[in-house]
Amino acid sequence: TATQGRLDGFFTMT
């Protein structure tokens, strides 16, 4: 089964 990915890493901290 597929595992749920996370958003961390996709968006940069500003």
Add this chain to the structure above:
Amino acid sequence: MLEARLQTGALLKKVLEAIKELITDANFDCSDNGIALQAMDNSHVALVALLLRHDGFEPYRCDRSLALGVNLVSLSKVLRCAGNDDIITLKADDTADVLSLTFENTDNDRISEYELKLMDIDSEHLGIPDTTYEAVVQMSSAEFARICKDLQVLSDSVQIDVTKEGVKFGAKGELGSGAVTLKQNGNVDKEEEATLIELQQNVSLNFSLKYLVNFTKATPLASRVSLSMSSEVPLLVEYKMEAGYIRYYLAPKIGE
């Protein structure tokens, strides 16, 4: 200080309904541009970005940028005290520790005033990069809500396949499987119901239905929704309002 008067107070009620189950506390960032909010859910799977532009309010005044830390459940409880046709005015001082809300009925003979305690929220601000998506589907928001709800009967995830012919939502579970395909039909009479696809490349991605169903709480805000997808990039689900938007980002499920 902030002073923002919203002729259609129901809009604010709907906005809160659309975000309060994903995030509990968030900063309303007020500037001369309008009121914005950006927050991730606790599990870092979804992100909500909201913008209510200044031109949606009359009048709108914000002399200095302010971050109003709000418990969204509390705010939505207070907003339930506003009538659907009420005019809602939000006010906060520069040293704000409360958000003042005034609800006026259309006859202007009933005025209610509430104050909501604010909190300090130390939120990390995330930059969302401009992304060129491989596939963008524009469709009826009610249809998207129905498909997500229907497929949730079968599974907790949905596979979305986009080709130039159409978009297919498929789910497989213990009791069986199901799929809904919407063909691209840009020339239908009812523009509101058309499914339009902009495609650079076919896309096939898996997403959690629980989150998608949660996003569809924004359906009352817009008759159309757009789904923007690229491989291994968060899905963008956008509901455009007259003066602003709600955008939801959702990390895909990975590795079948």
